[in-house]
Amino acid sequence: MGSRIVGMTNTRSDISENTVEDHKSAVREFLQAHEEVASKDALRAGTEVPAWYITQIASTDAFYTSLNHNGNYVASKHIVGHRSSHDGFWRPEVDDGVAVFHRKRTTKATLKHLSFRRPSGLTPSEAREILDRQCYRPLRKLAENDEVYAADWNNTTVYAHSWPSRRDDQLSQRQTDQPADLAPDDGDADGYLYRDELIATFLSVAVSQIQSITPERAAALVLRQFEGDSFDALERRLRRNHSFREALDYVEPEDVPDGTSLWRAFDELHPDELRDCLQSMCSELLADHEHGGEFVVIDGTHIAAWANTREEIENGDVEGASWGQHEGKFYGYKVYIVVDAAAELPVAITMETGKTHDCSGFEPLIDEFEERYDTDELQAVLADAGFDSQGNRDYCQDSLHCPLLGAINPRRSSPLATIKQEIKELFEEHGDEIDSPYDALEKLPQEQLSEYGVEVGSVEESYIFQAIKERMHRHLRAGVERVFSRLKSFTGLDRVRARKEDNVETHVVLSAVALVAASLTAKRQNKPGLIRSPSRLI
Numbered sequence: 001m002g003s004r005i006v007g008m009t010n011t012r013s014d015i016s017e018n019t020v021e022d023h024k025s026a027v028r029e030f031l032q033a034h035e036e037v038a039s040k041d042a043l044r045a046g047t048e049v050p051a052w053y054i055t056q057i058a059s060t061d062a063f064y065t066s067l068n069h070n071g072n073y074v075a076s077k078h079i080v081g082h083r084s085s086h087d088g089f090w091r092p093e094v095d096d097g098v099a100v101f102h103r104k105r106t107t108k109a110t111l112k113h114l115s116f117r118r119p120s121g122l123t124p125s126e127a128r129e130i131l132d133r134q135c136y137r138p139l140r141k142l143a144e145n146d147e148v149y150a151a152d153w154n155n156t157t158v159y160a161h162s163w164p165s166r167r168d169d170q171l172s173q174r175q176t177d178q179p180a181d182l183a184p185d186d187g188d189a190d191g192y193l194y195r196d197e198l199i200a201t202f203l204s205v206a207v208s209q210i211q212s213i214t215p216e217r218a219a220a221l222v223l224r225q226f227e228g229d230s231f232d233a234l235e236r237r238l239r240r241n242h243s244f245r246e247a248l249d250y251v252e253p254e255d256v257p258d259g260t261s262l263w264r265a266f267d268e269l270h271p272d273e274l275r276d277c278l279q280s281m282c283s284e285l286l287a288d289h290e291h292g293g294e295f296v297v298i299d300g301t302h303i304a305a306w307a308n309t310r311e312e313i314e315n316g317d318v319e320g321a322s323w324g325q326h327e328g329k330f331y332g333y334k335v336y337i338v339v340d341a342a343a344e345l346p347v348a349i350t351m352e353t354g355k356t357h358d359c360s361g362f363e364p365l366i367d368e369f370e371e372r373y374d375t376d377e378l379q380a381v382l383a384d385a386g387f388d389s390q391g392n393r394d395y396c397q398d399s400l401h402c403p404l405l406g407a408i409n410p411r412r413s414s415p416l417a418t419i420k421q422e423i424k425e426l427f428e429e430h431g432d433e434i435d436s437p438y439d440a441l442e443k444l445p446q447e448q449l450s451e452y453g454v455e456v457g458s459v460e461e462s463y464i465f466q467a468i469k470e471r472m473h474r475h476l477r478a479g480v481e482r483v484f485s486r487l488k489s490f491t492g493l494d495r496v497r498a499r500k501e502d503n504v505e506t507h508v509v510l511s512a513v514a515l516v517a518a519s520l521t522a523k524r525q526n527k528p529g530l531i532r533s534p535s536r537l538i
Contacts (some may be wrong), residue, residue, distance in 0.1 A: 023053045024062050028076060036079045037092045037099055039072050040065075066099040067107050068132040073099040083237070085227050087489070088113070089130075091192075091538040098192065098538060100132050107131065108138045111159070115139075115148040119485050120174040121160035121167075123153075130535060173481070193521055193530055193537045199223060199247040201521040202277070202513070209276040210269070216248045217257060217265040218274075225491040225514035226537065231266070232259035267503060274509040275349070279372045281516045282340070282347045285523060285531075291342035293377045295473065297480040298338050298365060299384060300358050303494045303508070305332040320501030324354030334358075335493065335508055336365045339483050341382065341476040344532055345519060346483050346512045347373065351505045358386035363395055370399050380405045382470070382477050393466075405470035423464070423471055482532075483515075490534040491515045 026047050031038055038046075043054050057074055058065040064080050066073035073094055080101045084090040088103040088110075102110040114130065115122045127135035139159050143150035148159045149167050153174060160170040199219045206215035223244070224234045238244050239253040250256050257265070286292035305321035321332050334356045338348040348369040352361050366381075381396050381404045388406040396404035487493035491511040498504050518537055522530035530536055 020053075023049045024060070027054075027057070027063065027074070031074070031076055031079070035092065036083075037073055037075045037094060039095070040074060041072075043074060064101050064105050066101055067110060068098075068100045069094075069096055072096075073101075075099075075101055077105075082233070093538075098132065100130075107133075107135070108142060111135060111138055112142055112147055115142070115159040116161045116166070119170065119489065121151075121158040121170040123156050123158055125156070173485075191527070191536070193518060193525065193527065193533075194243075195223060195226070195537060196243040196247040197525060198517055198521045198537065199244065201524060202517045203247070205277050205280050205517075205520075209280060210273050212268050212270045212273055213265045216250075217262065218269060219248060220257075220262060221266055221269065221510060222514045222517060225510050226534075228492055228495055230259070230497075231263040234262055235259045266498075266506065267500075269506055271502070271505045271509045274506065274513050275368070275372070278347070278349070278509065278513050278516055281513075281520045282345050283373070285345060285516070285520055286340060286343055286347075288523075289340075289343050292340055293374070294379050295341040295382060295476055296338050296347070296369070296378065297341050297382045297477050298336065298362070298387060299477075299480040299484070300326070300334050300336040300361055300386070301484050301493075302326040302330050302334055302354060303332050303496055304330055305354075305504075306496045306499060318499060320353055320504060322353045322355040324356070330354060332496075333504060333508075334361060336361045337480065337483065337512070338365060338369045339480045341479050344479045344483055345516055346487065349509055349512045351508050359389050359392060362387050362389075362392045366396060366399050375400050375402070378402045380469070380473065382473055383407070384477065403466055403469070405466060405473055407470060407474070423467055427471055486515055486532075486534055487511050490518075490537075 026049050027043060030043060030047050034042070040054050040057070043049060044051055054074075057063050058071060061077065063074050063076055065071035066075075075090070075092070080090050081103055083092075084101070084103055090101045091098045092101075093099075102113075104110040104113050110131065111122065111127060114127065122139075124134075124136050124139055127139060139148070139157075140150075142148045143159065146162065149162050151158045151160060151167070151171060153171070158171065158174055160167040199222070202219050202222050203215055206218050210218045220234060220238060224231075227234070227237065229237060235256055235258055238248065238250065238256045245251070245253070245256065248256075302324060305318040307318050311317075318331075323329065323331050324334065326334070332354045334352045334354055336350045336352070336358075337346045339345065340347050348365065350361070350365045350368055352364070362383075369375075378400055380402050381400065383404060383406040385407040387404070392406070393404045396402065484493075491514040493508065493511040496504055496507055498507055515534060518534045519531045522528065522533070
């Protein structure tokens with residue numbers, strides 16, 4: 001009798017499991033026929049799947065529901081994983097606008113992920129923009145459960161990593177990310193940018209600049225920077241997306257190059273041709289900018305080398321990479337950029353081996369910038385203390401005919417350390433009263449000025465005068481940190497997946513080209529609020 005009951009129970013269980021599998025198959029077939037996303041209402045009307053299964057579909061392992069639109073849209077877990085960009089989001093167009101999905105599945109898990117991973121944490125308004133829904137309540141709940149840290153900042157709340165060391169770095173970056181005086185327009189009113197529009201924008205430039213490979217393949221590689229795809233995954237993405245194929249002039253899916261051909265295109269693409277594209281796009285953007293070309297900022301960051309084994313890194317066997325110091329020890333490369341302070345565009349970019357000191361990376365970067373742009377309107381080059389040397393100041397003046405306003409490096413000498421401290425104290429006490437360097441000089445004792453070489457008729461040539469000017473323009477330097485953040489967060493600057501030095505350089509320049517292509521797309525589509533908003537590219 002007991003064995004009979006067990007047998008009957010197993011039979012019922014098998015029937016139940018088979019029924020659920022039938023429901024999954026029916027939903028999958030419907031999604032495949034409707035571009036892989038559909039509303040719950042459409043599923044109820046277009047399938048024989050029972051309403052109870054569709055209502056609780058978010059609890060299944062096979063399907064995700066949208067983070068916005070009250071979870072009304074459904075997509076398969078597999079599709080979200082394969083179609084999401086490097087930041088984990090997939091944003092397909094739907095009847096109500098855009099549905100937002102994330103690999104983390106739920107709103108709370110996604111918000112926690114963003115709070116941990118974003119360089120400067122996450123505010124409720126930023127979360128609303130990214131997820132296209134109000135996020136105050138789930139963020140507050142995460143903080144109450146000690147899953148994220150909530151910090152009061154500038155009349156809002158920043159949600160950051162729960163580890164103190166990571167949290168402090170995020171809040172410090174948030175302080176650096178204060179908007180420049182010339183703030184961009186509000187991007188909310190301009191909606192979204194579309195990747196097929198970006199492809200068309202880049203192709204219009206590449207057709208006259210790219211010779212080493214076809215412009216269409218170069219455009220596909222630019223798209224790859226946003227997606228973080230392997231070359232095989234890029235092939236699949238292009239084959240199944242009609243709008244991408246149309247923008248690239250691939251009529252049928254079979255016309256799309258295979259993954260190996262796309263890798264060869266990446267291998268053959270010359271970085272200087274990409275720099276030609278970068279120059280062309282930046283020049284178009286700066287032409288209509290009221291303050292473009294007046295101040296530029298230079299800075300550097302590091303990216304780690306990519307290797308198959310730890311042993312290759314420890315033995316220094318990766319071509320072009322070396323051990324260096326930048327925010328700690330690393331093995332890889334240094335990337336240097338010139339950023340237009342008003343437009344926040346990376347107008348020039350170079351790459352050096354990891355052990356390169358910032359002072360040594362200065363001249364090649366200035367040469368690249370000077371060769372490509374008209375600098376008649378340039379008033380000054382701004383930089384941090386890593387670039388501070390008399391040689392660099394002289395080189396900047398000779399090459400660009402403007403001063404290098406670098407933060408004082410106090411390690412160079414005791415007098416310079418004293419100057420830096422005295423200027424800091426001067427601005428802390430009288431900052432509101434200083435409108436020009438001459439106002440600052442008047443507040444310093446004459447004996448002190450003579451000691452620092454300030455003579456009648458040569459005041460502008462003195463070191464302290466230049467140091468005061470640097471202090472007055474320091475707020476403009478924050479823009480370069482925002483640009484680096486966008487390059488890493490949106491166009492994959494630090495996601496190196498190449499070993500050859502030339503290929504790494506191609507990847508580095510592609511990241512800048514992709515970012516500027518998004519900005520130029522916003523300009524041409526008459527969406528000025530999106531020029532600095534690659535997060536709204538879908």
